[in-house]
Amino acid sequence: MAKTVVAPPTEDNISRAEMLDLYRLMLRVRRLEESVYRKFHEAKIGGYLHRYDGQEALVAGIVPQLQLPQDKILCTYRDHAHALACGTSAREIMAELMGRATGCAGGKGGSMHLIDPDKGFLGGDGIVGGPIPISVGVGYALQYTGSKNICVCYFGDGAMNQGGVHEAFNMVGLFKLPVLYILENNKYAMGTSVQRSTGQLDFVLKAKAHGIAGERIDGMDVLNVRRIAERVIKQIRETGEPYFLDVECYRFFGHGIGDDNTGGQKFYRSEEEVSKWRQRDPISQILRDLKHKGYINDEQIEAIEAEIKAEVEDAIHFAENSLEPPLESLYENVFSE
Amino acid sequence: MAKTVVAPPTEDNISRAEMLDLYRLMLRVRRLEESVYRKFHEAKIGGYLHRYDGQEALVAGIVPQLQLPQDKILCTYRDHAHALACGTSAREIMAELMGRATGCAGGKGGSMHLIDPDKGFLGGDGIVGGPIPISVGVGYALQYTGSKNICVCYFGDGAMNQGGVHEAFNMVGLFKLPVLYILENNKYAMGTSVQRSTGQLDFVLKAKAHGIAGERIDGMDVLNVRRIAERVIKQIRETGEPYFLDVECYRFFGHGIGDDNTGGQKFYRSEEEVSKWRQRDPISQILRDLKHKGYINDEQIEAIEAEIKAEVEDAIHFAENSLEPPLESLYENVFSE
Amino acid sequence: MAVMRYQQAVRLAMTEEMRRDPNVFLLGEEIAQYQGTYRVTEGMLQEFGERRVVDTPISEIGIAGMATGAAMAGLRPVAEFMTWSFALSAMDQLINHAAKITYMSGGRIQCPVVFRGPAGVGTQLSAQHSHSLESWFAHTPGFKVVMPATPADAKGLLKTAIRDNNPIIFMEHAGLYGLSGEVPDDTEFMIPFGQAAVRREGTDISLVAYSRGVQMCLKAAEALAKDNISAEVIDLRTLVPLDMATVVASITKTHRAVVVQEEWRNVGFAAELATRIYEQAFDELDAPVERVAGADVPMPYAKNLERAAIPTDADIVAAAKRALA
């Protein structure tokens, strides 16, 4: 496997405000995710449900740097964080998870299909590998219209084994389209470790084989992600050419609600492994940095927690008090006008 | 693009008889192919029809070294040569092309679907990239039964852009299956040159990205193909691991009967390019070698030509005098017993 | 009116729409430099350039995804499948993405994309190259399914398709590409979806079909006329949306129907058509609806077997006579 280049602790050219923003965004993601299993067990949320805990740096380090809604984002079913980072309100997210008319997809999409085109967020996708062929067209449209905008497309390590991903990579490499691929490499596809899913572990080589340059980076440190993303986004805008980031991370919870840190997980990863990665929790890391720099004190920490708690509670309250979609809407939206 | 390693003219450890066999097999392929367009224009053959002229060394240099029928072969719609090399008679091939009951598939398959399982030939395939996923299973069966047999799977440069090929490569690389991949790299997929179809031209790297080792070789020189195949086949039998050969070659005719060296071709390759490659005709090359070594004289050349002419004429006669499949057979073979 | 071939009419529709709307572009295998496998896009690269006539690798998943993504991002792609048989590789992108994104997004995303290409049987292309799959696509909510039977319709329906804001399955019949007919010059000539055409009026029996089946029905109607049987021929034009009103009106007059489909009989579109006829006109029927369809076998290569697997005008005549017996 390609060795991850753990960046030396460079001094980031980053202000206190920006650091606080990163912290706040990651914490908002975390606290929102923490609420959704609860709501599932209360039977307020149904279907499949996948949390982003542990991977927050992958959205916080990248999405805030985009020019939304002109830049476009595509991602997987593990999409709550992406929606929130794009600017979809917690209310609309929670209402969608609860299948309410006020949800960002009117209740028709659910957890795997959050979407908010007005924010540049073209949505989650329930099909492993599904968004990557779509990214070819989004990238082509951005190039076609002569814009300097880019498409950021997230997907998992398991998706690297989907044929459509390779067809798409090749087309993007051939046509040279402005797409940034973010491999959310949390090492597992459900219960299958990358060692058991691929014949060759250097994912960057897989992208290169199709003409897309890339690198492997540490994704537990949001400042590292942010720094690399800044350079890479600039480069894509300038050259119009794609780039691939294999971002090492870890999901702290099971694959989804059906693999809730219980039975299934025991078969594929150890408590030790999980706790080792939890020590690199991206939120704890930036909090430590913030403290270290004297950018935050306990009172401020509590204030942020309180503010976020209120946001999540408000979102739940909003969603629970929203109406279900009207039954007449069953046949609406099959077609656009 | 990876530079082809044109082998130095080593002294092959090859007998006169073997060299004559290679010559004879390639010539049989050529003469058979030369007859099929004629028969198409006589409306004796229908459908799509793809010739192998120029690529003969890729079957002659490999197939005779296999242990058929225990070893298995899969290939594309450009499959007449493969059938002949596996030992399917010209009669059964021609009868299949003419849709007769005596054809190797009873007239139900046609040109793109020659097949002869008793000879280890698991058939041509009309879908670009189609045989590669199948090769995973064939390779798995060979490994499962503990045999030392291998599967040889042929496919075109255009197929490298099919997603299924990448899924299959990865599985073969991961499971380490005894499959030899032969990329019939004739530089064009219909009218699309490799330069216009791939984001990155080193096909060996594409295989490596999935954990399959390989190399690029010259496929216009049958002795070169034979020598490399000998080593590689031995290696696969010993290790049980896959290997990939990117074999440089050229098709002297258009893609198929609908691109018969006329209209279409003019758009994508020049007369000069074709005639340059024709100078490396694998049949002329080995004939020159045979003459050079004093292994053959004009009389013998004529005798071989006459013998092959007779074989092809006999095949045509046989096919033309064979019955069409009975109409009652329309619903037969939808299912096996 | 100009007389032109079906294949030229398809090209004309695309050309006119590309001149009108700079967001329309084409993509597919061999459509640009090679001028199209069936020469449908001949000359279009020369007129519109590489940006708008895009040759792709042999990557059906990629093509479907590229078209869908571009449509989601505001363009109006027209993607060619070299033949519809190859769309089998792209089903996930077509069904799970193109057809569903509008619904899944609660209507917030439009997906104005046309998937087109030749389908149909008849020239010994054998088992893997003989699909049309309209029954599958009609089964899947989110697609409009369009199958023109004449050159004029090829133009008028394709123009409507390109201007529609939804994913369209536009199936041409390779066996009709050479068919000549009058085609309106009008660059605003558009045929609305969901309006069947009565191609021939009649009083004794209704022959209902689409695509090449319509041409077979017209021949059958000729033959039936010699036996003093007056057949009405209905061309559905679009399977989704489906104009049952015209079908029911015809059957209310004739009281008998033959439904025709070239593809495999089992669970095919003709079964849906027959079922809807029973559901909506049971009491009008004087005989069971006769179904003429392809044999339930992978397409055999041999000429005689292929012929036996495909329905013909003679089969329609026989079916009509059974219904009238």
Next chain:
Amino acid sequence: MAVMRYQQAVRLAMTEEMRRDPNVFLLGEEIAQYQGTYRVTEGMLQEFGERRVVDTPISEIGIAGMATGAAMAGLRPVAEFMTWSFALSAMDQLINHAAKITYMSGGRIQCPVVFRGPAGVGTQLSAQHSHSLESWFAHTPGFKVVMPATPADAKGLLKTAIRDNNPIIFMEHAGLYGLSGEVPDDTEFMIPFGQAAVRREGTDISLVAYSRGVQMCLKAAEALAKDNISAEVIDLRTLVPLDMATVVASITKTHRAVVVQEEWRNVGFAAELATRIYEQAFDELDAPVERVAGADVPMPYAKNLERAAIPTDADIVAAAKRALA
């Protein structure tokens, strides 16, 4: 007889057949180490080892190809699709390869492969995860299509499938996995294909269904009985081959029929069933066949909308009453 769940019966069939025949092996995503997404293959890795219980990457094309190729080369693979929705990615391998190789080879190649997995709707999995696609597969010649409705059938039909020399589409219903019932212990207990079961006898109306639809029909029959309507419930078990004799015999007795299907209505299997009933029993029918089917929409997520999109026993009761009105 042991009482067990449908999901356990599926496992039992595989386990027995793997003990009997060393050429049977399993492959699929998360079936081995993870013990199966729905725990269908729980414990099987432990009993049979990695060679015979193969975890694959998330590569549906590769899975379908691997299974098909292994079958062509003499093994008897049982491939799991984690859900049938994901089979959309594998359509080319399934349709153009598995289903056709026997025919294309003139019968020279056998392809004894079972593709199985959960299908069906009902737990808010939304648009991309709610397919069953039996209508597509039944449309495609070369497949046998099997859809068990009870634990005993799950065992008996799967054993028959594994011993059959053809590609089998074996669709389990995720909503039935928890259903308990008696299952014969006999390791030779096999249910032949093409023989429908009369699950409940009745004289007034025939309710014809498969998979979970059968359970809905049984509930509907209970409800109808309270209104003194005697409904006969027929479980088709296999859609291909289809036992029309049992269906026609029932309708000859009842003269009325409701056909039930969970998936999208348009061009679905229920339309084929209705059409065949008309073709084979037109004169026996006292009312049009009633069709109960899923709404023609991509499956919505919201619980109330999903419920409205799926047919229920109440819909069957209403349809039966319409037919009897």
